[in-house]
Amino acid sequence: MYRIGFDNQRYVETQSARIRERIAQFGGKLYLEFGGKLFDDYHAARVLPGFAPDSKIRMLLELRDSVEVVMAINAADIEQNKVRGDLGITYGEDVLRLIDTFRGEGLYVGGVAVTQYAGQGAADAFKRRLEDLGVRVYLHYPIPGYPHDVARIMSAEGFGRNDYIETEKPLVVVTAPGPGSGKMATCLSQLYHHHARGVRAGYAKFETFPTWDLPLKHPVNLAYEAATANLNDVNMIDPFHLQAYGETTVNYNRDVEVFPVLQAMFEEIMGESPYKSPTDMGVNMVGSCIVDDSAVCDAARQEIIRRYYAALCDRRRGQGSDEIVYKLELLMKQAQAGRALRPVIAAAEDRAEETGEPAAAIQLPDGQLAVGKTSGLMGAAASALLNALKALAGIHRKTHLISREAIEPIQALKIGHLGSRNPRLHSDEVLIALAISTATVPLAAQALDSLDRLRDCEAHSSVILTAADASTYAKLGLRLTCTPQYQGSQLYHR
Secondary structure, X not given: OOOOOEOHHHHHHHHHHHHHHHHHHOOOOEEEEEOOOOOOOHHHHHHOOOOOOOHHHHHHHOOHHHEEEEEEEEHHHHHXXXXXXXXXXXHHHHHHHHHHHHHHOOOEEEEEEEEOOOOOHHHHHHHHHHHHOOOOEEEOOOOOOOOOOHHHHOOOOOHHHOOOOOOOXXXXXXXXXXXXXXXXXXXXXXXXXXXXXXXOXXXXXXXXOOOOOOOOOOHHHHHHHHHOHHHOOOEEEOHHXXXXXXXXXXXXXHHHHHHHHHHHHHHHHHOOOOOOOHHHHEOOOOHHHEOOHHHHHHHHHHHHHHHHHHHHHHHHHOOOOHHHHHHHHHHHHHHOOOHHHOHHHHXXXXXXXXXXXXXXXXXXXXXXXXXXXXXXXXXXXHHHHHHHXXXXXXXXXXXXXXXXXXXXHHHHHHHHOOOOOOOOEOHHHHHHHXXXXXXXXXXXXXXXXXXXXXXXXXXXXXXXXXXXXXXXXXXXXXXXXXXXXXXXXXXXXX
């Protein structure tokens, strides 16, 4: 059941205030490395109930007059056509998407830095494409020995070789389509060039997770480890902060490992380092905006379980590994999370065992379970969806909202013209049939009006869902897990 645990308005206000303070600390010019997703941060929304997926952009809009955005993208990612797994588009296309989104929100985009540029043909083509669209592009080059050879990095053959990005606003947000894009190096390169021009500027880092002022093994921080299990990120106590201040804070291994090098770079650029620890570099205010720790812990445990089942399904598809599954199992134990916390799992699997066919279950906001089984007319996911809408609308479960006359033409179209061997309706097709039925069945409209109330509800399928069903559940905001097995015994699954 959904409970608010996070004060989103307080977050927008306190986060923007903290960033203003950091701008002032450096005399009015700050490069802010923005980690994670600026838009559609659904991981944060899932583990911090009450956090709006667009909170970060709202926060930047509070600073609109002071902000410009610089995008960073690795030339190797352009060359390899690296794809964002959540969106199914290349990093290059995502840069265009993000620029459009920033501009649509009224934020100024100063340009794009192509990092690790070594003459890649695809990067040259990408640069020409952006310039034809009126976007300024800057080239940053590989530096041998980066990040440890500080003397070389801080020279004309290091950062000095990079194009200087011309920026106008006090706050420059450096973001990217994904990890490994070179955001930090872009910020540091700019500090080097500003220093060479006698201009004071500073650097700070914005990362939502791990949350520095929550305990190391807090479920929210464990959920971050679960989300990055494939990257081998590990949360750890920040030893530099502990030594400097006697305070225990949480960071992650990569920032801790690179901090001595960053300190040396800051000393080269500024004369002394403004920071005594990786935690000092951050500006994250998430932890102070949690208003119900119990609700947040419960939500984070659910996220860890969902990540675990996703890893099991990836392994079943041949796309995952035992190591990731084992790591997630350990995180589940540390967070005291298990399948018993997701009643939808037992509900779906019990119904599947009773019927000998796939089943699915959805837990409604009041805790009620809507279970669907496989029938001749529709699949289990579609059946569970229809039963959930009936329950939300107060319609008796046995009431027929869709006539056979509405279903049969869709089945005939699938089998006779679209090459499908399965006549059962998927979730999206059932919704279309339900929408058609509103013309003749008043209760169908009542059920359809309940769709928005499914957002953030938990769901489980006793088999790995088809792409069509999984996509529909995702669009509706249902938080789905699947038992890692297929409906049939065939080798190829679509």
